[in-house]
Amino acid sequence: MTDYPPAFTELVEALRQLPSVGPRSAERHALFLLQADAAVSERLAAAVTKARTEIHPCRHCGFYAQGADSLCSICSSPQRDSSLWCVVEQPSDVIKLEKSNFFRGLYHVLGGRLSPLDKIGPEDLSIAKMEQRLAEAPPQEAVLALAADAEGETTALYLAPILKKAGVKVSRLAMGLPAGGGLEYADSVTLGYALSGRREL
Amino acid sequence: MTDYPPAFTELVEALRQLPSVGPRSAERHALFLLQADAAVSERLAAAVTKARTEIHPCRHCGFYAQGADSLCSICSSPQRDSSLWCVVEQPSDVIKLEKSNFFRGLYHVLGGRLSPLDKIGPEDLSIAKMEQRLAEAPPQEAVLALAADAEGETTALYLAPILKKAGVKVSRLAMGLPAGGGLEYADSVTLGYALSGRREL
Numbered sequence: 001m002t003d004y005p006p007a008f009t010e011l012v013e014a015l016r017q018l019p020s021v022g023p024r025s026a027e028r029h030a031l032f033l034l035q036a037d038a039a040v041s042e043r044l045a046a047a048v049t050k051a052r053t054e055i056h057p058c059r060h061c062g063f064y065a066q067g068a069d070s071l072c073s074i075c076s077s078p079q080r081d082s083s084l085w086c087v088v089e090q091p092s093d094v095i096k097l098e099k100s101n102f103f104r105g106l107y108h109v110l111g112g113r114l115s116p117l118d119k120i121g122p123e124d125l126s127i128a129k130m131e132q133r134l135a136e137a138p139p140q141e142a143v144l145a146l147a148a149d150a151e152g153e154t155t156a157l158y159l160a161p162i163l164k165k166a167g168v169k170v171s172r173l174a175m176g177l178p179a180g181g182g183l184e185y186a187d188s189v190t191l192g193y194a195l196s197g198r199r200e201l
Numbered sequence: 202m203t204d205y206p207p208a209f210t211e212l213v214e215a216l217r218q219l220p221s222v223g224p225r226s227a228e229r230h231a232l233f234l235l236q237a238d239a240a241v242s243e244r245l246a247a248a249v250t251k252a253r254t255e256i257h258p259c260r261h262c263g264f265y266a267q268g269a270d271s272l273c274s275i276c277s278s279p280q281r282d283s284s285l286w287c288v289v290e291q292p293s294d295v296i297k298l299e300k301s302n303f304f305r306g307l308y309h310v311l312g313g314r315l316s317p318l319d320k321i322g323p324e325d326l327s328i329a330k331m332e333q334r335l336a337e338a339p340p341q342e343a344v345l346a347l348a349a350d351a352e353g354e355t356t357a358l359y360l361a362p363i364l365k366k367a368g369v370k371v372s373r374l375a376m377g378l379p380a381g382g383g384l385e386y387a388d389s390v391t392l393g394y395a396l397s398g399r400r401e402l
Binding site for chain 1: 205208209211212214216218219220221226228229230231232233235236239241243244246248249250251252255256266267273274291292293296
C-alpha cells in the first residue's frame, strides 16, 4: 500500500482525537476536507481556533461565556431565578440541564469533582469562587446535580455543609428509574434508590 | 433554552459540515474540543490548515502529493509498473484501489467525470494532462476504473479513443456480483453483467 502525504496522515490523526471518530471516519472526514471547497476547511480551522480563543469561563458561574472576564448568557439574563442554584461538574452538564427545560435558576460549574485517587482536591475545583458568590448573593436553595457515583457522592458531602453554613437549603437530584426504562433494564442499585425514594400517589 | 456563546454555535456549525456528522455529534465534538487540552484543538486546526496548504495534486497523475508541483509517492516510486495505468475519477479512488493491494501500476486522476447535466465537459477534467502524459510516456494498457453508471460509461466512451490512438490497450473494471454477495441481494442489471461476463472454469 502506498504512503499518503504526511500532511494527510497528520490530518487523519488529528481528526481521530474527536470522540468516537475511528480511523475510517477520520479518513472520510480528511478526504472530504481536501475535496470540498477551500472555504469549508478554512471555516472549520477558524471556528476551532476562535472557539478556543473567545470562549472563557463565565466570571460568575464558570459556564461558557464569550470573551474573557464576561458573564454567560444565563448569569446575565434578568429572567433567571437567582434564588435557585444548580451545582454541576462540567459546562456540558449545563447544556444537558438547559435542554431539559426544567430549570430556570442559575448554575455553578465546579470544573470536576473530588477524586482522591486522581489527586483532585477542593482546591482544584471552583469551590472558593462558590464561597465568594455565596457571600455576595446567596440563593435560597442549591440543587447538587452531580453524578450518581462515589465521587459525586463525596463531592456532594463536601459541598453540603459549605452551602448550609451560608443558610442555603441543599438538595440532590432524584435517583430512580430512567424515563422509558422498564424494571428489566434497571440494575439493583438503581432499583434500591427507586424503592427508597418512592412517591405517594 | 439558553443561548450558547456565538463562537460555540459557529464551531458546531463548522463541524456539521463533515460527512455524516449531525447536530448531536457536532455538539459532542465541540464540547470535547473546548474541554480537552488546548493542544488537542490547536493540533486539529493546524492539521486542517496544513493539509490544505501543503497537499497539492501530483504533477503527473493528479493524486495527492505533498508540496506544490511535486510528484506523489506512487509516481515517484521506482517499484511501480509504468506500463499499466488506472484512470480514476477522484483521489479517494486511488486510496480505495491501493487498499485492495491488487494494482501495482500508475494512476491518472481525472478530477471528476463527464456529466452534461452538471455542465462538466472534457475541459473540466484533466484530460489534456493525460494526453500530455500519453505523448511523453504511454503505458501498454489503461484500466478505466470509473463508476458503473451512465456518466462513468460516457466518460469511458470518451476516453477510450484517445487512449487507443496513442496505442494503449484499454480495459474497464469487471462488473458482476460483489464479493460475499449472494444472488438474492443483486439487482437485475448487476446480474445481467455478471451473466454476460461469465468466466469459464
